[in-house]
Amino acid sequence: MHSVQPRPASFRSQGPLRGTVKVPGDKSISHRSLMLSALAVGESRISGLLEGEDVLATAAAMRAMGAHIERTGEGCWTVHGVGVGGLMQPASALDMGNSGTSTRLLMGLVASHALTATFIGDASLSKRPMGRVINPLSQMGAEFTASPGGTLPLMVRGLVPAVPIRYHLPVASAQVKSAVLLAGLNTPGITEVIEPVPTRDHSERMLRGFGADLTVEIDADGVRHIRLVGEAELKPQTIDVPGDPSSAAFPIVAALITPGSEVTVTHVGMNPTRTGIFKMLEAMGADLTYANEREVGGEPVADITARHSLLRGIEVPPDIAPSMIDEFPVFFVAASTAQGQTITSGLDELRVKESDRLALMATGLKAIGAQVEEREDGLVIQGTGGEPLEGGATINSALDHRIAMSFAVAGQHCYHPVTVDDVSPIATSFPTFEAMMHNLQETH
Ligand SMILES: O=C(O)C1=C[C@@H](OP(=O)(O)O)[C@@H](O)[C@H](O)C1
Numbered sequence: 001m002h003s004v005q006p007r008p009a010s011f012r013s014q015g016p017l018r019g020t021v022k023v024p025g026d027k028s029i030s031h032r033s034l035m036l037s038a039l040a041v042g043e044s045r046i047s048g049l050l051e052g053e054d055v056l057a058t059a060a061a062m063r064a065m066g067a068h069i070e071r072t073g074e075g076c077w078t079v080h081g082v083g084v085g086g087l088m089q090p091a092s093a094l095d096m097g098n099s100g101t102s103t104r105l106l107m108g109l110v111a112s113h114a115l116t117a118t119f120i121g122d123a124s125l126s127k128r129p130m131g132r133v134i135n136p137l138s139q140m141g142a143e144f145t146a147s148p149g150g151t152l153p154l155m156v157r158g159l160v161p162a163v164p165i166r167y168h169l170p171v172a173s174a175q176v177k178s179a180v181l182l183a184g185l186n187t188p189g190i191t192e193v194i195e196p197v198p199t200r201d202h203s204e205r206m207l208r209g210f211g212a213d214l215t216v217e218i219d220a221d222g223v224r225h226i227r228l229v230g231e232a233e234l235k236p237q238t239i240d241v242p243g244d245p246s247s248a249a250f251p252i253v254a255a256l257i258t259p260g261s262e263v264t265v266t267h268v269g270m271n272p273t274r275t276g277i278f279k280m281l282e283a284m285g286a287d288l289t290y291a292n293e294r295e296v297g298g299e300p301v302a303d304i305t306a307r308h309s310l311l312r313g314i315e316v317p318p319d320i321a322p323s324m325i326d327e328f329p330v331f332f333v334a335a336s337t338a339q340g341q342t343i344t345s346g347l348d349e350l351r352v353k354e355s356d357r358l359a360l361m362a363t364g365l366k367a368i369g370a371q372v373e374e375r376e377d378g379l380v381i382q383g384t385g386g387e388p389l390e391g392g393a394t395i396n397s398a399l400d401h402r403i404a405m406s407f408a409v410a411g412q413h414c415y416h417p418v419t420v421d422d423v424s425p426i427a428t429s430f431p432t433f434e435a436m437m438h439n440l441q442e443t444h
């Protein structure tokens with residue numbers, strides 16, 4: 001896990017950003033590829049795995065529950081799975097670090113296995129709500145002892161056989177959806193998740209890729225009914241993890257707001273449940289072009305080129321939020337230097353991420369001179385019309401990698417340097433971020 005000592009860093013405007021970069025593998029796909037490989041019988045091979053702390057926490061947990069997981073080269077891993085139903089009692093508490101995805105998805109896996117596991121995490125993760133997965137998993141028969149407010153540390157005792165459920169998602173969350181589906185893997189009968197607003201569908205795609213019997217039906221109201229036949233047998237796979245669009249958003253926004261910039265990010269995942277950020281930036285007038293569009297391991301991929309653009313403020317439709325949920329912090333940075341007003345709403349979920357991302361972004365952006373109104377469920381931002389922001393402040397990033405990276409990007413287009421109080425959490429999702437930003441400044 002990242003260092004206990006905070007590591008502050010300053011980010012300043014250093015002229016145009018130019019060059020071609022590759023961002024690390026998709027975090028969501030990386031977690032799932034380790035989990036499903038660990039449940040297949042035989043050897044799976046993964047390339048392009050994100051070697052960030054969140055994913056390493058998943059790898060350590062799957063090892064602690066019996067899978068053989070080995071790193072064979074940069075981003076290359078082999079996994080010998082134990083089979084669905086074969087997870088073993090871990091010898092000690094599973095340390096999830098900063099990772100909500102690891103925690104919630106693994107709670108699902110444990111819920112239908114004959115074992116008891118304790119989940120612990122860092123100060124940020126220990127504040128995040130787990131009731132949203134405890135509820136459906138309790139209906140399936142798992143037992144929980146959680147800290148007050150349904151938080152970590154918590155203990156899960158799985159039930160075998162678990163009880164299949166039909167679960168209406170009360171919140172648009174791919175983590176909740178995935179927790180229930182993963183619990184359904186070792187549950188007799190059909191586990192169904194009903195999803196009124198689509199969220200990232202990597203679990204569905206990958207479960208099918210591993211040979212699970214999973215169907216998705218979209219009814220007349222556009223509601224998705226995801227049905228998984230339990231007691232599945234998963235077959236080992238070879239997985240090439242595409243680059244993470246959530247990580248690509250940082251150099252792309254940096255290029256869009258910094259005059260004279262042109263940056264290409266190669267091999268970016270373009271799954272339509274993830275590309276809301278690019279659509280919204282384009283709606284603001286961003287010059288984005290896509291090349292080399294192809295499919296990699298069941299996921300669409302492209303190379304994206306971003307050129308400096310004068311962005312115009314927009315109203316973001318709330319139903320697009322799940323497809324850009326992690327990109328709002330950096331999107332707010334883009335809005336702060338756009339022409340006119342950007343209005344966002346329906347973003348209550350941002351208050352329960354690694355930090356309260358609405359509050360932290362509003363406070364931080366105001367501190368560097370942006371005009372921001374914080375509302376209950378969104379921000380309203382009056383942009384500078386392309387002028388740099390003032391900068392010259394130290395930002396509280398509250399153990400949140402995306403807040404830290406967003407203000408690093410903001411620093412590219414400020415009159416005075418922006419200091420981020422602690423950049424060490426960036427290693428949870430994007431260990432090469434600082435080096436990449438440096439390269440984009442140096443290649444010209
Ligand atoms: O399923 C996933 O891999 C994720 C789902 C999202 O969380 P929610 O399900 O809480 O929206 C996202 O914010 C997180 O970074 C990764």
Ligand SMILES: C=C(OP(=O)(O)O)C(=O)O
Nearest residue numbers: 098099100101102326353
């Ligand atoms: C919310 C995030 O991750 P997690 O929920 O896995 O901690 C994120 O990466 O922005």
